[in-house]
Amino acid sequence: MFQNASRDQVRRLVDDGAQVVEVLERRQYELAHLPGAIHMPAWELTRTRAGELDRTRPVVVYCFDTL
Amino acid sequence: MYDYVDGKADWMAYGLPVEGRDGPFLGEMMSEVASCAAEGTVGDARRLLAADAGAAVVVLGGGGLAIGQVDVEVLEGHDDGESLLDVMSPVPTTVRPSVTVSSVAESGGGRRLVTTSDGRLLGVATVEQDHDHDHDHEAEFDQELAQVVEAIEERFGDREPSEAELRTFLHQRLVAEGRSAEDADRFLDQLESGEED
Numbered sequence: 001m002f003q004n005a006s007r008d009q010v011r012r013l014v015d016d017g018a019q020v021v022e023v024l025e026r027r028q029y030e031l032a033h034l035p036g037a038i039h040m041p042a043w044e045l046t047r048t049r050a051g052e053l054d055r056t057r058p059v060v061v062y063c064f065d066t067l
Numbered sequence: 068m069y070d071y072v073d074g075k076a077d078w079m080a081y082g083l084p085v086e087g088r089d090g091p092f093l094g095e096m097m098s099e100v101a102s103c104a105a106e107g108t109v110g111d112a113r114r115l116l117a118a119d120a121g122a123a124v125v126v127l128g129g130g131g132l133a134i135g136q137v138d139v140e141v142l143e144g145h146d147d148g149e150s151l152l153d154v155m156s157p158v159p160t161t162v163r164p165s166v167t168v169s170s171v172a173e174s175g176g177g178r179r180l181v182t183t184s185d186g187r188l189l190g191v192a193t194v195e196q197d198h199d200h201d202h203d204h205e206a207e208f209d210q211e212l213a214q215v216v217e218a219i220e221e222r223f224g225d226r227e228p229s230e231a232e233l234r235t236f237l238h239q240r241l242v243a244e245g246r247s248a249e250d251a252d253r254f255l256d257q258l259e260s261g262e263e264d
Contacts, residue, residue, distance in 0.1 A: 005069040007077055013069060022075070024243055025218050031089035032165075034078055043222060062071035062078075064243040 002061075010034075010060055018058040034062070079165030080184035093171065094164025097181045097190035102127050103151060105134060110147030112137050125180065125188055126155045133158045133180060133188040164189055172197035215240070 005013065014020060014036070022033045023042040033039070040049055042063070053059055071078075079085055082094045101115045102125040112124040116139050126135035135155030145154050161182040162171065171179060176196035181189045215237070219228070222236055234255055241251035 002068050002070045004072050007071070007073060007081060007083075009069070010071045010078075011083075018069070024075075025240065026221055027214060027218060028243055030087055032075065032079065032085040032087035034075065035084055035086050037086075041222070058069060060069045060071050062074045065074045065076040 005060060010062075013058050013060055016058070018060050019053055021053070021059060021061045023061055023063050028064070037062075076165075077184065080163040082164035082181075082183055082189055085165075089167060091168050092164055093162060093166050093168060093179065093181050093192040093194075094189070096168060097164065097192040100125055100180070100188070100191035102133075102188060105152055107151045108147060109137075109142055109145045109149045109151065109154060112151060113142050113147065116142070124151075125158065126151050127188060131187045133161065133182050133186060136180075161186075162192075168192075168194055169197065 010018075010020075014034075020034050020037040021040045022029050022037045023040060023045065025041055026039060029037070029039040038052075040052075075085075079092075085092075101112075101119055101121040101123070103111050103115060105126055105128050107126070115121070115124055121139070123136050123138045125133050126137060128134040135151070135158050137151055137155045141154055141156075159180060161180045163184060164181050171177075171192070171194040176194040178191060178193045181192055183189060218240060219233070219236065222228075223232070228236065237255060238248075238251050241254060242248055246254065
């Protein structure tokens with residue numbers, strides 16, 4: 001379901017119109033997030049919230065780092 | 068679906084743009100710095116410094132990797148034909164473009180070489196020391212505590228989380244703020260036992 005993506009792959013995906021989702025808490029998102037990223041905390045990744053995403057475009061999710 | 072496993076830390080450390088209210092970041096205020104390839108000579112560095120009145124030349128290896136630095140005073144004792152590799156000093160401690168200007172100011176300011184997370188030279192930033200930095204740790208602690216409480220309310224709402232849930236949540240938060248998993252565990256252990264960090 002998920003494919004790992006490198007920084008360069010993410011840049012290409014974003015250029016091609018991918019949706020970017022930050023799953024950290026709101027404060028972290030407000031401090032700094034990738035350009036155009038949507039805030040969707042990990043614990044809210046329910047079917048309802050996921051329904052806000054465009055299913056026809058790729059989705060890139062990220063948190064702070066690999067941990 | 069894609070998982071950008073290296074995450075925001077990697078993106079910012081590479082100097083890529085972000086949105087948000089943190090900052091300004093060093094990446095936004097850095098300027099160009101005189102640099103010379105490792106194959107260069109003392110004469111090359113001298114000409115570069117004469118042209119832009121700089122104080123030092125950064126020596127670059129393959130891929131723009133910052134590998135050393137030659138201060139203008141050092142050049143005075145050497146002939147033009149000498150290799151930069153023979154006269155350079157190791158590159159000073161560098162910082163990432165994602166570091167905030169205020170954090171550098173609070174830690175003494177000064178001239179900092181800015182590189183990506185893989186060592187590629189981006190520029191130089193000079194930051195004035197913040198002499199007025201408030202060292203009132205009690206106030207800082209209160210502010211941090213208020214932010215943690217707010218985050219817990221955001222995560223759990225009106226529900227009282229179990230101790231295990233709370234620890235997991237705080238652990239993730241500490242890691243997201245840059246601590247290692249081991250350090251976060253140690254911090255939470257200390258917190259539970261009532262010791263100071």
